[in-house]
Amino acid sequence: MSRAVREAFVRLYDAGLVYRKEALINWCCSLQSAISDIEVDHLHLTGPTEVRCPGSAKVFRRARLSWRRCLPWGCTGGCRAHPMMVPRCSRITMSFSPSPDPSGEDLFINCKELAREASEAVHSGRLALVPAHHRKAWHGWLDNITDWCVSRQLWWGHRIPVYRVTALDQREVWVAAHSLEEARRKAEEREGIPVASITSVAQEQDVLDTWFSSALFPFAALGWPGTQGQHATLTSRASTPPPCWRRVMTSCSSGWQEG
Structure with a gap:
């Protein structure tokens, strides 16, 4: 396989x-990974709703942000609730925005x-x-x-078979190959980097x-x-x-x- x-x-x-x-991709800040469209659920919100905020020092209500008098009174344009669809990761029900x-x-x-x-x-x-x-x-x-x-x-899955080849002159190229040896050969044949001048070959981590x-x-x-x-x-x-x-x-x- x-x-x-x-x-x-x-x-x-x-x-x-x-x-x-x-x-922009479907980036889940909890999984620390991109996810596919099929893994995104859409939650219909009709009013103020508590959400999880990864990385915050403490849990708080977003609504409290409006209590701070950052703007002069009367300049908010209204306080009606506006329904909206919020995407969230289906694996952990964590809300996110495409980023x-x-x-x-x-x-x-x-x-x-x-x-x-x-x-x-x-x-x-x-x-x-x-x-x-x-x-x-x-x-x-x-x-x-x-x-x-x-x-x-x-950390699980088929590692992407692309390699970053670095030369003595600090030039970097990406090639797709089945192995490190093939990556070196392709870098020479297609990118003009002599094998002798290659300083490092590193496979993509994703x-x-x-x-x-x-x-x-x-x-x-x-x-x-x-x-x-x-x-x-x-x-x-x-x-x-x-x-x-x-x-x-x-x-x-x-x-x-x-x-």
Whole structure:
């Protein structure tokens, strides 16, 4: 399984479909990790509500902030309660706001081209959705897809197979590889850094979103990335688009041949 995960990610990276940037993500300050959209619950608040505030010295009511006379009286514009939806982590029921990863940039997969191929697979008949009325939801989901943040700041999972290569002149490059030796070789072949001038090679600390590896499980079970199972008909019983489109997109990117 680990071999399949590394192979699929390296292919995506080398194809230019993986990029690194600092962006707003679903960051859980308690787990200290990015979480997926499916792990976010939305709580409907109709009035003043006590919330947990990690890192604060003591528990307090947010409402008390309004008691401080920071503004002249009469300038608040009213005191009516305004209903709102508050996102919170489904694992620990902790409220949060979308924010960048405090530790820096995250890795994203550009899903536009992969979504186009997954949509075309249905149009061409290579992929059949049963019953057929699910085609509308399928295309609607893929037409409005956003890039996928695959970085997770956890200690369990498949470690992302990208390496930061540092040279004597302090130049740093990132390459995707199966091993440290391959990372050194790629840095020389693709980035022009002689192996003799490389001072350090360090693998990314983050792990992959579990949906990445789970999407590859059927292919790995059939022998991929070996020759076994390259021509096979697969059936998924997923009733919602996310698990299925991830599997289809990874099959498009990994060169899997549908039977």
